[in-house]
Amino acid sequence: MAESSRTDSADPPAPTQLVQANSATRALNILGDRWTLMILYLTFQRVHRFDEFQSRIGLARSLLIDRLRRLHKAGILKKVLYQERPAREGYHLTDMGLDLYSVALTIIRWEKRWFYDPAHPGHRLKHSCGKDFTPEFRCGHCGELVSPRDVYVKEGPGAGFEPSPPPRAQRRSIVPAEGLNRDNPMLDRAFQVLGDRWTSHVIAGAFLGRRRFNDFQNALGVAPNILSDRLGRLVELGVLKRVLYQERPERWEYRLTDEGRDLYPLIAELNRWGDRWLATDQGPPLITYHRTCGHELVPLVTCDQCGEPATAFSVTQG
Secondary structure, eight states, X not given: OOOOOOOOOSSOOOTTOEEEOOHHHHHHHHHOSHHHHHHHHHHTTTOOSHHHHHHXXXXXXXXXXHHHHHHHHHTSEEEEEXXXXXXXXXXXXXXXXXXXXXXXXXXXXXXXXXXXXXXOGGGOEEETTSSEEOEEEEETTTOOBOOGGXXXXXXXXXXXXXXXXXXXXXXXXXXXXXXTTTTSOOSHHHHHHHSSHHHHHHHHHHHTTOOBHHHHHHHHTOOHHHHHHHHHHHXXXXXXXXXXXXXXXXXXXXXXXXXXXXXXXXXXHHHHHHHHHTOBTTBOSXXXXXXXXXXXXXXXXXXXXXXXXXOTTTEEEO
């Protein structure tokens, strides 16, 4: 599977530029990459060995080494010896990595709701209650379903600004949709939407009420040409829509479509995971409240058949 030669080298933001602190953004700085998402998907399918990852993904050896090294450095994967002579190690999820399972379920939920394929193994989930199910996103306090209109956000003790991450040196991993995961279909549509750091950041920013080009640019610290490309791609994918707000000169806002708003459980879970594992000593930058019950939102992913939590230990895949 060949990568594009297109790069993000033009006018990258300076590493010292300050951007608004956000736990979902911190999480996406680690996870917002197509190959990283594929590796994590496979680890939840109990794939552990380097040659298994390579044969299932079709990724160049150097790129696979790089992504595995990043996930290990971040604390998401750990190395486990499975052969002594010669020494060979597999990659297993740590507790931090296992806590990403609910994030994976929200990705599957979104793709199953909008692009369901009964032949797709990732779309056939069975809960410990014995029934096939679609994950639901609920408030852990009151048990009600949660949508983006049901919540509001306030600044937390860790609110403020932090240095933007440095630009990545490697080429952007863009693969044409028809060439993605050939002979190994895995959540293709979701990877088109989420498998790029800046695309994912734009989606997260849209849920914080950002609509205009300058709002996204100031919050993310992204070069204008890169931001323009990602906004255009999300419009093409149906996640955002352009709305004219000024005629002379023409100026446009970017608003979430119904399909885009349905990604909220994913952003909420990324925020929860980032608050737990990536927060500074000051605490979370933002705190989300559930309007229905008035409590701080405690995200909970459940089975839509029995209402019980869906976890890595209670779900199997068909």
